[in-house]
Amino acid sequence: MLVKPMTYMNNSGLCVQELVSYYDIPLENTLVIYDDIDLDPGKIRIRKKGSAGTHNGMRSIIYQLQDQNFPRIRIGIGKKPPQWDLANYVLSKFTPDETEVMREAVKKAAEAVDFYINEDVDFAMNRLNRREKAEKAEKKDSEVQNQ
Template identity: 60%
Template structure:
């Protein structure tokens, strides 16, 4: 079984913002696998389905970004999964729009959602897909930047990164994480 978590903030106010790219990827995965992500459980919207022979739970925490760990830890404990079968998808300012990076483990860096998850799980040893949102320009406040929307010029690259994220998650589940990293970290 795999638990796939996309990070974001609930509510229309945050829809299509840089900080919600994890939610966007979960929405695409839900569409790809015909999984309805609407059940409220574990402080999250969840949906259950299958990818090949694997049971998959898609998750959008409703705790707001900075408390994402509460929801993720609750789900992981409930299903008693190995952390190698948890994949977290989130925004990364250190990658340009259009780029993704898959890692087996790592720190939360400056990302409060990831720091919350690592703290609540007591481990940073779980896979993640980082989706590039670029850095703020001209001294723009980081919080304002991540809560801003993408420009029209970024839309094509952004969509490609979402599609590559979906393909990478699919590859990790159907094959393995190393193959997904080899295929999609170069793009």
């Protein structure tokens, strides 16, 4: 089941908790996907569990579930510019360049969901998190060669 809460983001936990309770879904089968200002644009991170970090929607989910032991996929959108309000930043449209980066990120996230469904969260973490590290090393090597 794929769900997009229609509550305000800060109340996402209400929807998630209702679904988990109503359908008796184990938390390890509850995958939350969300944007994250603490990751560079387009970066993907998969975790089995963890804190909410700076994300108010995740704080709400953890608070309502009274547990943080559920898998999640974080999609980086980057830090807000200093002069911007956070809400305006996260709700703003992407630039054309950012749109292309985010398209690739969404493809990676969809691939991670597929790995999660057909294998498990560990498999998804190993495949995607390892790929992110390899891409970062490749970019660094390219920058060194171009100097």
